[in-house]
Amino acid sequence: MKRISKWFLLLIVSSAIFLSVIDLFIVNVAIPSIKKGIRGTDSDIQLVIVLYVIGYAAFLITGGRAGDYFGKKKVFITGILIFTLASCMCGLSQNALQINTGRLLQGISAAFMVPQGVAFIPILFPDIKEREKALGIYGSIAGTASVIGQFLGGILPDTHFFIEGWRLVFLINLPIGILSALLAFKFLEGASTKGNVMVDNKGAPLASAEINSNRSGQAEISKKHWKGFNFIGLGLMIFSLISLIYPIIQGRELGWPNWSVVMLVLSLLTLLAFLYNQRKRLAVKKDALINITLFKNRNFNIGLCAALFYYMVQDSYFLINALQLQTGLGISSSLSGFYFVFQGVGYVVASFISIKLVPHYGKYVLLSGIGIMIISLVFHLVVLQSHVVSTALTLPVLFVYGLGCGSVLPTMFTISMKSIPASLAGAASGIYLTFQQIAIALGVGIVGGLFFHVLGDDFTTSNYLKAYHTATIANIALLILVGFILFLLPSTNRNGFSR
Structure with missing residues (x-):
């Protein structure tokens, strides 16, 4: 054959x-x-x-x-x-x-x-x-x-x-x-x-x-x-996610009706029921969707918290910048895509470099990346604020932002998993990836919702700029929080992270 x-x-x-x-x-x-x-x-x-x-x-x-x-x-x-x-x-x-x-x-x-x-x-x-x-x-x-x-x-x-x-x-x-x-x-x-x-x-x-x-x-x-298989747990998780995300997005636009508040409360109650279900199944040695014993690992918890706030920034960044460039500043979709490619190139370049640096400098590579992202977002506020957007200034600003992302994203998962026993690695990675997707949804809902709230019904360039500034400052605040959380990780030695 x-x-x-x-x-x-x-x-x-x-x-x-x-x-x-x-x-x-x-x-x-x-x-x-x-x-x-x-x-x-x-x-x-x-x-x-x-x-x-x-x-x-x-x-x-x-x-x-x-x-x-x-x-x-x-x-x-x-x-x-x-x-x-x-x-x-x-x-x-x-x-x-x-x-x-x-x-x-x-x-x-x-x-x-x-x-x-x-x-x-x-x-x-x-x-x-x-x-x-x-x-x-x-x-x-x-x-x-x-x-x-x-x-x-x-x-x-x-x-x-x-x-x-x-x-x-x-x-x-x-x-x-x-x-x-x-x-x-x-x-x-x-x-x-x-x-x-x-x-x-x-x-x-x-x-x-x-x-x-x-x-x-x-x-x-x-x-x-x-x-x-834990079908009850799956149903509780799905209901909790929908009850959390949907009212955050729709509630703002509809003036926060009573049903949106009820759904948010139900989301919390369903989450508690889900965690109880997982704990109960583990106690009787049945398969659970998540192994809640992993939350006893301090470094894993720190990594999850950092990932939660970081991924809230990731996709909300693209949403508000695409809207600001194309709708707020009237830049064509093609030119906007060309700009974002430079952000992607910066990410790829930094990801290859950071992989080699992390074993020697550990969390300080990530902290440097967060700092680069924050500085770049400050320059975003300066560069993207008029009808005449300078390509010569915009491209390096987006490239530098990509460098920051590439210094953080590829190694955040590895650092979160570093002290997890091999026997629990699969379960831990499942929890991490689920947190990642939930954070993306929350970021689009909360930061994107903040952008649209400030924008309101006044679609002038100045109002777009005000909405963009507000949402970007929110992302800067989230990144500062990520930096603080990552700083709580153990210091490094010659071999990387200590445990």
């Missing part, structure tokens, strides 16, 4: 993270054009971003479990196909309800396809050194997708073929998704592979009988795990 290069298979499984990342960043830049295209309100376009990350956060742990039960290949392909279908739904939407339904479906399907792509890597690369290289490539693909997304998010809305340009922001996923699904169907196997020949844990080819035995054994184990 012809062998397929595992590096080619890596590209196939990496298509999931490529699609999920590019679809987040491409929308961030194109949001003003999308708002105009669907004739949406301020809260409608906040939901375009938020529903995607809520769907992803709520089903991320479930998505990983589904791969164990139904088979990684099946879930991977199904997830990509549903993601592609949802992208088509978004691209053909005629109103806010349709596009936001599609965005929620995109987020949910991403939560199923991305964990399978990650899970295939140790299967394809049993050798530790090769696996590290593969993970590096996987990470670089995700980073590249963010830059490409920012570029296309600016270019595509200004491109008009037979349909409105903003629709291409979503429809561009169709050829990528269909091709990825076809290649995965043809070349990926559901278990360990060496080329496209199935192998055991030592790399030796398995006979057909062994393969069937292996599959049935794994299926039986997975079936038992799935029967014990």
Whole structure:
């Protein structure tokens, strides 16, 4: 049987993270054009971003479990196909309800396809050194997708073929998704592979009988795990997330009606019920969505708090800057996308450098990155304040902001996980990634809501500037808080963080 290069298979499984990342960043830049295209309100376009990350956060742990039960290949392909279908739904939407339904479906399907792509890597690369290289490539693909997304998010809305340009922001996923699904169907196997020949844990080819035995054994184990899945906990988590985020976004626009306050209270009560459910399941040695014993780890708690406030800044930054550039200052979508590419390039450059510096200087690399981001945001306030925006000044300011992001983001996860035992690493990473998505939703809801609150119904340039200044100052305050939290981490020695 012809062998397929595992590096080619890596590209196939990496298509999931490529699609999920590019679809987040491409929308961030194109949001003003999308708002105009669907004739949406301020809260409608906040939901375009938020529903995607809520769907992803709520089903991320479930998505990983589904791969164990139904088979990684099946879930991977199904997830990509549903993601592609949802992208088509978004691209053909005629109103806010349709596009936001599609965005929620995109987020949910991403939560199923991305964990399978990650899970295939140790299967394809049993050798530790090769696996590290593969993970590096996987990470670089995700980073590249963010830059490409920012570029296309600016270019595509200004491109008009037979349909409105903003629709291409979503429809561009169709050829990528269909091709990825076809290649995965043809070349990926559901278990360990060496080329496209199935192998055991030592790399030796398995006979057909062994393969069937292996599959049935794994299926039986997975079936038992799935029967014990915490569906009640999943329902409580989803309800708590929706009850928190939806009123934060819609309540402001509707004048904080009684139902919005009730939902916020229900969110807190449901969260407490969820934590009780998780504690109770752990006490009787049943699987839980999150292992709450991890919250006893001080460094992990510090990392989670820092991530919470940091990711509140991340996507709210793109939202308010895209609106300020394109709607407030009248800059074209294409030029706006070009500006954001420089931010992405700065991120990629700094991420490669910071990885080498962190083992020697630890948390001070992150603190320096936070300082760079704060200084850059101050210059944002100076540069982005008139109809005549100087490209010569804007590009370096955005590039420097990217340098700050690249110094913080790639290593924050590693630092949070540093003192976690290997046996709990999977559970801890699931909690961290869920916190990450929740924080993004909160940032768009709270900082974005602050921007729209100050803007009100006065769409003059001066009022846009006032709204932008207020929201950016809020982001600066959040970054100062992140810096303070990171400072609480242990100091470093020659080998990096002490424990």
